[in-house]
Amino acid sequence: MHKRIDKEKFISLIKDGMTLMVGGFLTNGTPETLIDWTLESSKSNLTIICNDGGYPDKGVGKLIQAGRVSKLIASHIGTNPTAGELMQSNQMEVILVPQGTLAEQIRAGGAGLGGILTETGKGTVVELNKKLIEVKGITYLLEEPLKADIALIGGAITDKYGNLRYVATTRNFNPIMALAATTVVAEVYEIKDFLDPEIIITPHPLVDYIVVGENHG
C-alpha cells in the first residue's frame, strides 16, 4: 500500500501556522492517532476547522489544551471548557459557525464554489459583517468557502488504493473535508483487499496518505 506512511513522515507534513481540518463530531470519527502525532510534532499557531472543540482529553481538544491552536472555527465548544476559557481571555480566536453553514463552507471550498447563500443566521449575530444578497425576493447571507492545508480524516476503512468508506456515524464531516484540503491524510481502522465500489464514499484520488490508527479514542 504505497500511500501508507509512518509517524515520522506524518510529522514532517505539519508546519507552524497551518490550517487543519479535522473530521469528527464530538470526537466520533476524529483520527486520534493523527491528533497525538500532531501534538508530538511540537508545531503551533495552528488554525483548526472542526465541528466542535472536542473534549479536553480527546480529539482537537488535546491540541487546544496544549496551547497549539491560535484559531478555532467550529459550531460548538460546550464540551471543552478550556476552549471557552481561552476564547474569553482572548488567547485563542474562536469563530462560531452554524453547523450547516460550516458544512456548506467546507463543501464550497472543496467544490470550487465562491461561497454559499443561506438564510441560517439571519437576524442574529451571525449576520454581522456579512454580505446580504437577494435572490428571487429572499435575502440570504453570503458565506465564504473554507479550505485547509491539510485534512485529518478519521472513522475510515480503506483498500489498497486509498478508497474510503466510513463506519456508522463516523462519516459526519470527513468526506467533505477530504475535498477541501491540499493534503489529505486518512487514519483507518483497517486496510482491506477489496471495497465494494458501490459503498465507497471518498474515492482514492482525494486521499494522499493512509495511517493505520493506533489510538481509537
Added chain:
Amino acid sequence: MDEKQVIASRVALELKPGNLVNLGIGIPSMVSEYVNKDQEITFQAENGIIGLGPYLTEDTLTVNASGLKASIAEGGAFIDSLTSFSLIRGGHIDVTVLGALEVDEDGSIASWIIPGKKVPGMGGAMDLVMGSKKVIIAMTHSNRGKAKIVKKCSLPLTAFKQANLIVTEMCVIEVCEEGLHLREVHPEFSVEDVIHATDAELIINEVLPMKGI
C-alpha cells in the same frame, strides 16, 4: 409525571404519522419515549442518522447528536453532515423540538449563548429552526422564578421569528402573526397563574385543558 415528562408527553402529541423529526438535547430528547411505534415517526440526529434508535451502553461507533452511544433503527441510514444539513435546510424536516433560554412575542428564540457566562455555540440549532417546517419550543415555563416567555429576547438570538409552538409544564402557546395565543393550560394551574409567570402579552380566547393530562 414530573414537569419534564408533562412537557415531553404533550409535545409527542404534536407529531404526526410519517413525520421526520429532530429532537434537541434535554427535555426534547425525552419526546421519543412517548411516541408509539405504529406512528412510524422517524427521528433524525444531525450528526448523521436518519432513524435514531434507543441509547446504548455497549461499545459502538454509532453516536447521537449529544455524542452519546446510540443505535440506528430498522430501516435507518447513516449520512454525512452535508446531507444531514441539506435535509435540515432544504425543508425536509417536519418538526424540530428544542429547548430555549427565552422566546418572545415575535416567536424569536434565544438558546445558544449567555454572553460573558456560557458560550457553548449554536451547533445545528440555527439551521434547524430556520429550515424545519414546524418549530416547537419545549422548556420549563420559567427559570428560578424568572420568566422565559418574554416581550423581547434579551439574549442573542438563535433565530428571528421562527417558533411555532411553545410547550411548558403549565401551558401550550401558539405563536401567530398577531402574537402569542394561550391554547391549553395544565389542570393544576389557572389562566391567571400562567399570565403571572409570563412576561409576554398573551392573547386569550378559548383555553382548553392541556391534552393528554
